[in-house]
Amino acid sequence: MSALFAAAPAVPLNSTAGRYVAAAYIVVLLIILIYVAIMAMRAQRLERELDELRRDVEAARAARDEQPVLERESV
């Protein structure tokens, strides 16, 4: 790996050209990363919504199961 890096043309960051190339690649990478981060946040929100739905369904099921018992008791 180190031989590969030694043989390869390193990014000449001390030159103006190198700085511009680095800036262009970093900007594109940042845009993609920001987009992926927004998608990850949305996925987290969806996970929370799913949890909420599961809890609501369980609560509704528990209420439905309790109902016949209460009806029987009232009779």
Added chain:
Amino acid sequence: MAAALALVFFYAPLDASQGFVQKIFYIHVPLAILSLCGFVFGGVLAIGYLRTGDRRWDMRSYVAIHMALIFGIAGLISGSIWAKASWGHWWVWNEPTLVSFLIVLLLFATYQPLRFSIEDPERQSRYASVFAIVGGAFVPLNYIAVSEATAYVHPRVLTLGGAHLPPSMGLTFVVALLAFTLLYLTLWKYEMAAKNARAQVRRLRRTLLGDDSVRPVGRSAAPS
């Protein structure tokens, strides 16, 4: 993506006239191509909605245009940095390639406000589909018009007649284009999966717990 970057920095030779700055070409051009193809793709998917009335086609078209806009902005910024490095200006207003790309980008930047301005979901999808089809058809016409126009400073490497690149640069460019295409398709699929999952959660909630249990979304540009 890793293979593309490796080829860009370890395999592709330095350009004789521009030197190291030309390395921006391998991200700028694929981003611009994918952005324009994404707009056309969005238009094609919108035809699906108008033909079937199935809102999933509208969602696909929306996501395709949304992704193309992001790629377009990235392409525009990387191009601007390249322009500054090689021409000394961030932007050249009398260059048809640059201005036409900006026009297409601004045209599709109005797609979301158009959607947001329409409250009724059916009408929103219909109008947005018509917009996407007309905008998508405008992209190739615009490309042909620009390739026929006189170039001032922007290089014409990829023309209707073919690519004017040495084989090693050509291979690197093709791999970079393939990498960005895969990235576009992957992000498109992720976004579609997320939107479909959200729509299904809302539908399930409505079915299991009744309409009142679903919080109203309010006016939104995104199809639900």
